[in-house]
Amino acid sequence: MTITALTLGMILLAYLAGSISSAVLVCRLRGLADPRTQGSGNPGATNVLRIGGASAAALVLFFDMLKGALPAYIAFRLGLDSFALGIIAVAACLGHIFPLFFHFKGGKGVATAFGAMAPIGPELALLLIGSWIFILMLCRYSSLAAIVTALLAPFYTWYLDDRFVIPVAMLSALILIRHKDNIRRLLKGEESRFSRKKQNSKQ
Template identity: 80%
Template sequence: MTITVLTLVMMLTAYLAGSISSAVLVCQMRGLPDPRTQGSGNPGATNVLRIGGASSAAMVLLFDMLKGAIPAYLAFRIGVDPVSLGLIAVSACVGHIFPVFFKFKGGKGVATAFGAMAPIGNDFALALITTWIVMVLISRYSSLAAIITAMLAPAYTWYLDDRFIIPVSMLSALIVIRHKDNIHRLLKGEESKVSRKKKDKT
């Protein structure tokens, strides 16, 4: 496969879009602490849930998913090949993980990766969301839910639309690799469970 100039331009654009840290910006708008210095130190929706509550976390989750969904959907509409589509989607995630606008210190890339996968179809998106929610409810570990969902994503793709196995597998591998530290903490029983900020009593 030859990577075209169009693919390279879209990869760069996706990376720059991914580099916009939704968690940092939402926390700034809402007068919350910088998520990079509070909680787990990870600028993502789960950490914002811990320090700012559900509404702030929902905003971060939505924006982070759109960072992956929009470049992937545009690439799909243009008709790029599956491998190029995967590279564009991965570029958005890499931007989230290593954001050029925020000193290359970003999040895990889970929401951005899932957002990039979501345009494959409603059934596929529902399968990802359901798997993540069920695993969080069972384990109370956001990281474990993300890892298991990522590992199951290629199987869901094979069953629902096997044209996208390559790009989904690329994104899934990126998520699992990004969670290597979480895997070590899970094995040691040291991983933090999901919790939300408690409202101050007045």
């Protein structure tokens, strides 16, 4: 198999892995409402926390990160270059955002993107998780926590292992694009703060 064919195969695999909606499946298994119709309507860990509690959200977060981490790690072990790694990681996120198995209606892709960055090293993973939690606790805006962490990620990567700045920057750009509406609401002071209670927010 040529490198090109291998890369294309990994891109397809990553997209299919990303298309498995952890939030929808966990909520079905737990007998909870479909996260696409409750709270913010976003099938992600933050919304599942609102409607199903911490344990359900933790499962969603784990599997959303895993479906980003596994394709990126496999591609790295196969010796693909940093640009190919970035494309493969983005494909996993696009699967989460536009899932083939769930009518192409998915989430923001934040956990999957951070999961794809995690194989770079435990230090980066801890910095990403720590930054997200700190900013969320400080401002109570889930979207702002994701945006700021995404902006910091390429700088963390440059400091820890500059070989992977390009793929991380690609993932960060995707997160920012997905949060363009949240950025507008934040600038206007109209963004909803994070709450564990059910609510009709637009985060």
